[in-house]
Amino acid sequence: MRLFSYIYFPGWPGTRRPAFGARTISGAYLPMTHHIPTYEIPQPSWAQAVDFQIYPFKSQAALEEGLSAMPIKTDIPHRHNFFEIFVFFQGKGMHMIDFQTYPVASPSIHFISPGQVHLLSSQLPFHGYVLAFSQQLWDHKRSGDRALSHLPFFSPFCQQPFIDLTAENQAYIERVLQNIRIDQLQAHPSSREITRSYLKALLLYCERLYEQQSPDSGRDEDRSVALAAHYQSLIEQHFILQHQVKFYADALHISPDHLNRVCKQVLGQKAGELLLNRILLEAKRLLLYSAMTQKEIAYHLHFKDPSYFCRIFKRKNGCSPLSFRQQMQEKYHR
Structure with missing residues (x-):
């Protein structure tokens, strides 16, 4: 049996007030399920597995010959296991990414990495494209190309996951996207390499x-x-199961002390702090966007003792998990 409650974001279009007792956060009512939805790249019925898709926004999909709109609902909290690029040529709205809200001004480009929880709300209809692509596409015959996480907007440390475009920038981007669209419609055996x-x-x-x-x-x-x-990349892959710095140091073929020194020098935090912060970020996501209890969240994150999870959460955040959930609801409720 699936349990639902709602989050409400005031002023966001297309939402309604929930029944008595529903959860309220920052204005639009959104269904809260037991888990945050995680999506893969939508696969067309007529093709084998694909690792790249380009979609027009729904507001312009009817005008695009041969391209369908993004089948994933972007106006509810969700995440996915692929990279995503939102290219906004027209429109206005808000983009919420892991507890940070960014205004969408056109023209601009927003970047989403795998695992990030986000939702997109429009105030004026968006025109542009959504690009979805996998790590495998980038790694295919990479031969010296840097990892995607080394690009500043896909870096785990990125504080500004967007860029604004001038008219000249927009013209260049439009030409590239037009070429991608043409090549995707041709579906030639060489299309994957050309798209890459x-x-x-x-x-x-x-x-x-x-x-x-x-x-x-x-x-x-x-x-x-x-x-x-590289350490941050390993954390993203293993943080749910592996809570010890030694596991990551061994994978990097260095000592835990060396890893601590590097993280302190580059990021200003020790390796253990970075790991714990990532674990607790996931806990916050689940507290805000899911209906899981704090005990369920503790076990999901592989804490053997839920009371230890609560203590460490309180030590780092100054409040218990349940208090955090309540504070977030009160903070955004209007």
Whole structure:
């Protein structure tokens, strides 16, 4: 049996007030299920497994020949196991990504990494495209290309997951996307490799714009920075099951002390703090976006003792998990 409650975001279109007793957060009522929905790249019925898709926004889908709109609902909290690029040429709205809300101003591009919880709400209809692609597409014949997590907007440490576009930037992006669309419709055996080349050009162009708009984000190929990024990547893969720094140090073929020094130097935090913060971020996501109890969350995150989970959550956040859930509801309720 599935249990539902609702989150309410005031002023967000397309939502209604819930029945008595529903949960309220920041204005729009959204269904809370027992787990946060996690999506894979939608697969067309007529093709084998694909690792790249391009979709127009629903408001313009009827005008796009040969392309259907994104089948995943983006206006409820969800996450996915692929990378996503939102290209906004027109429209206005809000994009909520892991407890941070970013205004959507056009033209602009927003970036989402696998595992991030987000939702998108429009105030004026969006026109543009959503690109969905897998890690496997990027890694295919990568031969020296940097990992996606080394791009500043896909970095685990990114504080600004978007770039604004000038008219000149928009024209360049539109040409690249037009070429991708044409190639996708042809479905030639070479399409995957051509699409990957266009995607690489798009991402490198976006990286240039990002560094122009965020001068302090400059690229640093220092080994310590690369090691810290690799550690963060391993955390993303294993944090639910592996809570000990030694596991990650062994995977990186270094000592825990060395890993601590690198993380402190590059990120200002010890390796254990980074790992714990990632675990507790997941706990916060589940407290806010799911109906799981604190005991269920503790076991889901592989804490053997739920009371220990509550103590460590309170030590890091200054309140218990249930108090955090209540505070978030009260903070955004109007």
